[in-house]
Amino acid sequence: MNIWHWKADWQTDIDRRKAKEEERKAGGDEGQIRRFEVIPRRASSVEDLLGGGFSTLTSKRGQGTVQGNAVWEQGRWRVVFKRSMETRDPDNDAAFGPGRMQTVAFAVWNGENKERNGQKAIAPWLQLIIDPIPSERVEKKES
Known part of the structure; x- marks a missing residue:
């Protein structure tokens, strides 16, 4: 089973590193004492995992294939996952x-809701079907 685990703290690391880099490029830190701050380098805010049953969850080698981005707005996270169709x-x-x-x-773990360990909100299994991209012939017939 392939699990994509988006992590808010990883998203924060990516956003902070990006903001620091933009500030540095704009010259916003010139003349200031530079504070030493360790911000982990992350390939993505999503950890790509494999699981085969209870207690078998493992992080895949080569993280970064699945990209994630999220925004906190009006008290909610909006998360987008992105990966090539081909693997x-x-x-x-x-x-x-x-x-x-x-x-x-989908499952959502909310620490503010005092959820811990395996406690989380879980959606039932859903069937995802990606619509085929229409060919030029189909588009011409519809015109």
Whole structure:
């Protein structure tokens, strides 16, 4: 099972590093004492994981294939996951393709709600079908 785990703290690391870099490029830190701050380098705010049952969750090698971005707005996170339809690891990655049905589920862990360990809100399994991209022939016939 391929699990994409978006992490707010990883998103914060990415956003802070980007803001610091933009500030440095704009010359906003000239003449100031530079504070030593360690901001981890992250390939993505999403950890790409594999699981095969209870207590088998493992982080995949080569993180960064699944990209994530999130925004905190009006008391809610809006999270977007992005990955190429094609994969270099078909045995372990979720398989997506136009017209192909893929079973997906979503879970949300909320620490402010005193959820811990395995406690979380879980959605039921859903069937995801990605619409095929119409070919030029189909578009011309519709005109």
